Amino acid sequence: MADLTLRPLGDGAYEGSAYEIRDGEDALGTFSVAVGDDRTASLSWDLGRTEEPQRSRAVNLAITYALDELGATRVQTLLDEDTVADRRAAARAGMRRDGLLRRVGAPDQELLSRLSDDPHPGTREGFVAMLNAALPKKRAIAQALVRDDAGRVLLCELTYKREWDLPGGVVDPGESPADAVVRELREELGVDARVRGLRTVNWLPPWSAWDDAVLFVFDVEPWDPQTPLTLQPTEIAGIHWCDRDLVRERATAATIELLDSLDVDPDDAYREAGQVFRGNA
Structure with a gap:
């Protein structure tokens, strides 16, 4: 499986914060990231109809870029509860649920994050942490x-x-x-x-x-x-x-x-x- 690559999108206000994710010659989608003074990176993405495992790999690439290249110590995102594919990809990319943002007239959103010292999702420790965070707490x-x-x-x-x-x-x-x-x-x-x-x-x-x-x-x-x-x-x-x-x-x-x-x-x-x-x- 070929490595995914990033291409910055120099589109005015988005220059330096928006990127295209590519799999060889194919564009999988885009993501944007903004790092605050507290070194927390707010991440969002649009991967269209991209399916697994490419979807999780793309989200992991965006998170890794924010941590390794932009100096973030925490990467967070907000996802609508009904966006099952994105929530699954985020979990497989090592993001854990921090809480629920309730909204009037719109789907509730999950706040998910990954820290710079969290175990990598490709390791046994990271996989166990992902399962533990995703399992229901009765x-x-x-x-x-x-x-x-x-x-x-x-x-x-x-x-x-x-x-x-x-x-x-x-x-x-x-x-x-x-x-x-x-x-x-x-x-x-x-x-x-x-x-x-x-x-x-x-x-x-x-x-x-x-x-x-x-x-x-x-x-x-x-x-x-x-x-x-x-x-x-x-x-x-x-x-x-x-x-x-x-x-x-x-x-x-x-x-x-x-x-x-x-x-x-x-x-x-x-x-x-x-x-x-x-x-x-």
Whole structure:
């Protein structure tokens, strides 16, 4: 496969910043690049109907030129989410997703970038980094199932919604779900919890404005009833030990379904909250 070449386009204001990408005698398309004072290069291209692997090679050539010849330390681009070919080429050229630019009346755009010290896309490290950046990141939630000697379940009265819920919260990046539930109980209630084990995993389908998530429900040892609690005032308005009737009266629909499911099949390691969520999506 022949090397691709660049030809500067000396067209007035574009002189020195716009280039034609050629494969031998064939013109594949053009790209333009502007380097800011912070050495960030903003890149855009028009490769028409060019197909893979030429498309990725052309984008990689433009990025390499900005890094090696123009002295950029970061190359970024904005691509409409519906431009599948360009987004795929950018990923294969080593660009990673930085975020999403939302727009009114137009497709959202992805902000993608490649740094000068990122592994080259042709290496194993670069390929793994590309896959890791492109794979979906599913939200994980960890909650505690705490029961007292009478079998009542601990629910938190929340400041930001009417229904009560099991204590817990979202797992931070790089944090294990078990560590997350211990951290959340310490932050929300001021207790040092002891996790007995994983009770079940519950998949939550997309619902309302929320994406789907995986919920890890841990069996947590109850603490001494005399232990003083320090509630997190921005999130927790109170805690309640609830029997089944009070759970059905005050808990979230997902929590009611989860506890009912545990009563029916307490040993099931995996379940899905489809009945509640699919009916209200």
